[in-house]
Amino acid sequence: MDRKPRDVGSVPRRIWLVGLSGAGKSTVGPLLARRLGYRFIDLDGQIEELAGETISHVFRTGGEAEFRRLEARAAARVAEVTDIVVATGGGWMARRDIDRTSGGRVRVWLRVRPETAIHRLSRDRAQDRAPPRPLLAGPRPEAALSALLAARETAYAEAELTLETDGLEPEQLVEVALRGLRKLTEKEWKNRP
Template sequence: MAIESPSPASVTPGLPGSLEGLNIYLVGMMGAGKSSVGRPLAQALGYRFIDADSVLEQHAGCSIPELFEQRGEAGFRELESAVLNRIACWHSLVVATGGGVVSRPCNWGQMRQGLVVWLDADELLLLERLRADPGQRPLLATADPEARLRQLLSERRPLYSQADLRVPQDGRPATAVAEQVLESIPKVLRQRVAPPQAPDQLIDENGTSSASLNTAAELR
């Protein structure tokens, strides 16, 4: 079924121009809907959509589960960073990243060149989607994948919170989430050009700022 893009009226006039080609990086847990939201978001902005995991598989010539088996997680993360580095050389992209991309400080260095949007899906929604579509998820290939998912979510939430923008992913249609991202981007851009008072804050979906974690130690 074709993915419906947000209507042009939902895009703030001048928003694509004010972005000046900045890439938008979608971060969040596996099952948060980064690809589903990324496509209509890119369409609305006139951007190109990139699925970083798909690019990684094309570059490596094998699937992500095979990469984990061949190289282990550490080797996979190295390759993931190399692919992200290449993607960051381009502009006007909406990039759906892998769930664990936030675990390495060097990846944040690349993503900070654009805008980072956290699709914050709660545990119940993630578990529901995991049960419906187990897929090929190497990090969940355990005796108790649901417990492992809870563990990963607990570990990564502080890292995801370093994003420029947090948007709840509560099971709404992807187009509705994309529209909410579009409506929130101008606030993020205004904060970027404002005199720095509380740098690197996290802005939630209603435009409210709150302090975010932002040290290398917290990223490790």
């Protein structure tokens, strides 16, 4: 596969997608990576590779603390890789114990309303396209997701680019992302001494 960007203009070489579960990171990420000729990396997949087990199993046996430890290792493992689009876990951006800005990465917040995220997650679960989300396993997942958004929103807002995902199909979101990423790159070049 050709890893050189194809007719997309100048964009950052390390793109990290952040946001709630159900925002579309794992759906949009591969499409964006393909469009750019970049590699797609799902941080949850990296965690499962390090653990040798599923995310659900990590939560059952080691709890959230073990998951977060593995998440930090997985993020460090891919931090310096270039020409990548990374889908992070929903809580990655809210972590204060890791450096979320190193490596010249551009963080893109895929902003979604909790009710939209729950609808997407429920649809994906019904179609066996998504694993269970341990932090949303209770009887009121929308309330849990709303609480997670309230706790993480300030951290998500630190992203260099925010994209509203409600009402957009994945392919449309890729186009919006490319426009936003190009503008970021243009702004960076204009602001250099």
